Amino acid sequence: MESVLEEAVALLDEAGASALTFRALAQRLGGGVASIYWYVANKDELLDRAADHAMGPVLDVVEKLPQSDDPIDDLRVMAVTLFDAIVQRPWLSAYFMRNTSIQTHTLGLYEKLGQQTLRMNLTASQRFHAVSALVGVVVGSAVDLGQEPTQEMLDGNVDRDEYLHRVAQDWRDLDPQEFPFVHEIVDEFDGHDDVDQFRSALELTLTGLRLQAGV
Known part of the structure; x- marks a missing residue:
């Protein structure tokens, strides 16, 4: 199972979920497609187990991580660690957490x-x-940062x-009366840093939690 999951993760890293087929995985393992069914029932289970395998080192x-006197500070460090991984x-x-009955590492992170x-x-x-x-901010921000670039960016234009x-x-060319918010923030958007945007969203979430808990 370990070698199956390692190769599955490698395929996913190289080209995403579409590249992970039982045939492609069997070729990498040097065996037949039928042998993979000894370990997983279908592609959904393979994807869930591969994701959990990748989460193992993160957990x-x-x-x-050392525990500090402030749980909010500790949450921040954990959130950034998870963000970097995704x-x-x-x-x-x-x-992430799609099937916690088999995703023990992911459930451990939660x-x-x-x-x-x-x-x-x-x-x-x-x-x-x-x-x-917190999970929503981390995963959502990481997804935005990991989006496929536009074709002209891929082409180097x-x-x-x-x-x-x-x-x-x-x-800036939009009607400012119809889009007052967009005009207000457009200079911030122009050239913004995605990681800084994530950290700002994280701080907003943690600040709200700190106020709610009275920490």
Whole structure:
């Protein structure tokens, strides 16, 4: 199973979920397609197990993080660790916690995040929503950062900053009375840093949690 999952993750890293077929995986393993069915029932299970396999090292890092006196600070470090992992492997986002009955590493990460909320004066409902919001910010931001570049960026005709500047110019041409918010933030959008945008969203979430818990 270990070698099957390692090769599955390698295929996913190279070309995403569409590249992960039983035939392609069997070729990499040097065996037949039928042999893979000894380990997984179908592609969905293979994807879920591969995602969880990739989460294993992330859980190891999180488990070794030292605990500080502030659970909010510890949540921040854990969130950034998870964010970095998904940015490196954007395909992970689609299968994160999709099947926790077999995704033990992923469930372990969820538990580690949740345990920090046990250090705060919150209700069970507040804890659940706090961790859900945190995971949403991390996974959603990582997905945005890992999106496939436009074709002209892939072709090398424009770089990211040039592309953003062009979009910003289109926004500036919009009617300011119809789009007052867009005109307000367009200079911030033009050339913005995606990681800084994630960290800002994370801080908004953690600040709200800190106020709610009175930490």
